[in-house]
Amino acid sequence: MAQATSLNEIVVIEDGSITLPQGYKAGGMHCGIKRKRLDLGYIVSEVPATVAGVYTTNIFQAAPLVVTQESIAKENKTQAILVNSGNANACTGEQGIADALAMQKGFANELGIPEHLVAVTSTGVIGELLPMDKIETGIKQILQKEYENEENFKQAILTTDTCTKEIAVQFTIDGKKVSIGGTAKGSGMIHPNMATMLGFVTTDAHINHDDLLFALREVTNTTFNMITVDGDTSTNDMVLVMANGLAENNQLTKEHPEWDVFKQGLKMVSESLAKKIARDGEGATKLVEVQVDGAFSLEAARAVGKSIISSNLVKTAIYGTDPNWGRIVTAIGYSGVPVKPNAIKVSIGPFTVFENGLPSQFIEEEVKEYLELENVKLIVELDQGDFSATAWGCDLTYDYVKINASYRT
Template sequence: MTPMTTSKEIVILEEESVTLPKGFKAGGIHCGIKRKKLDLGYIVSEVPAVAAGVYTTNIFQAAPLLVTQESIAKENKVQAILVNSGNANACTGEQGLLDAFEMQKEFAYELGIMEHLVAVTSTGVIGELLPMDKLNAGIKQILQPEYENAANFKQAILTTDTCIKQIAVQVKIDGKTVSIGGAAKGSGMIHPNMATMLGFVTTDANIAYDDLLLALKEITNQTFNMITVDGDTSTNDMVLVMANGMAENNQLTKDHPDWDLFVDGFKVVCESLAKKIAKDGEGATKLIEVQVNGAYGSDAARAVGKAIISSNLVKTAIYGTDPNWGRIVSAIGYSGVPVEPNAIKVAIGPFLVFENGLPSPIVEEEVKEYLELETIQIFVELNQGKYSATAWGCDLTYDYVKINASYRT
């Protein structure tokens, strides 16, 4: 694929991912947690990397998240990430925590590094213990050359996903080419303040920990935390970023002249992954994008966007190509944001459907034809201020019920 270059000198590489940055490798294997598909994957850096993470707000945080947070806290670095799919290792008590530490210990041994330099994460069915005999056998084999392949990693992290999610970008910092790569999984149980969603970002940038964490949190709030599939926030969600410094740029901080360019590139990666997760919602046929403008604050703009994108009535209307703008207006009204109804404008694609507290005249068949597209945009103007936000979701279909009614069987 030909690279795309944005006006901000960000080169976008849609077919690259976590191994584009210097010094990173990845791979995956089938170890037997799933019947046939790859179910154990890794990312490894040649050198310890500055690491930062954001995690699910679900009170029932899975054991791997606890282990990973504790490990990163030791020196704000990791050198490897080990991921299994098919089993979440969540709600598994003391044994689940011991198993997560064992995963970490065994992979660290194979790599010849300190245990706290390994982050671990899991995704899949909640409430079942990991089959540690199968997992440990897989760990002993996974670093063999035949399993080293970024495509294997991206497949190994999936559950009900129908496709891989990947992207990479490159920017110039201090005359050096800095790469940022990403891969993610997520299809159902998606409603972040993180969701069963895992995101992995690698970069060869030299960057200070505090600034990397700040950038990750701010970008997550604008991207991963602005998607929803079904309103359920998982026990296992996390986004991890590793920065190994091998691009050899001068250390990035907020005061660096190229800081904004790096952050813009980082955001391109996260926003792309977030949108791909939303589009791949279980049973989904359409990506829905809601743009909210004219809010009195950024939190208000995000709240309105998330209310609309989370509405099952809006989602089913989009699936049925029904231009029922009343459902959109209703969601704005219960978003918790004080609004002036007569000041709001709502458009479905290019069609203004609501203004001055009243419906706008439309040719319904034209709007229905627009709603047949794979990407649907909804525009909301609140006319209260200067803040904006964008949220992403998907339609709600019969297949979503079928997939989740038989998830464990």
């Protein structure tokens, strides 16, 4: 591959995921937290990797998040990630911290590495103690060859998800092939800052920690923080990026001439995972994209986009294929952004439905037919500046209520 100098030269690798970058393996197994499905998974790098993370803004941070953040802070390195699903280990007090530390220590012992090089995370039901006897037995077995499979890892992190979510890309930096792979889980309790989920990204790029964290935060603001399913944020959620340097490129910093290539690759992975999470919203039948143009600032564009995509009335209208532009306009109006109502234009797909403060002439049956598509786009032109933002979400259906009414039963 020629030296990458633009987004067009970043290649999406079919069936690629977290083990595409050099030096990573992953696996998963059923240890008994869930009745049948896989519930314990891992990612391991051959060597310690530079790591950066972003975490839930929920004040009730789960025990594994506390342990992982403290461990990463010691030297900004991680070599392994251990994940369990089916139990969040959240709101579990001192025992929850002790259990998260025991998971960390147990897996570190199996790998023969320092404990602080293991990140731990959990997802599932809140307020129940982990079945540590089952988890500890699983930890002692999970590195066996029969469990080493990236598909096993992708399955082991799921809760109410209906599908796995993964992507990988490759490009060239300093004449070296560099890969980025990502896997995520997320279906419910999804809302910006941060969009509630677990996301794991691996790369073999050689990169400075501070700049990796800078890139992750910047990319998160335009991807994971721009999706919503139901307006809830959870206690456990994080995105971790590991960079083990095995591609042997010159160390990436913001001053590197090909910095933007790496950042665009990271954005492609993050945006793809974010959209897959939004589409897999609990009970969802459609992916909804809201594009806001003509804002006076980036923050304003994002605020309007989030307001529309978070509106339950907008989401239910889309589910019902109802071109009710009034709900969109109302969401713009309560976004907190000082807009000019008579300057706004709203389109549902290719159809203009509101302009200059008044409803536009459109054929309702044509718009209803468009809203039956699996991918629906709403476009808002504010006519106040040159800034744009995009947000993603899903429709709100009867099945969302069914899924969440029986989540613990």
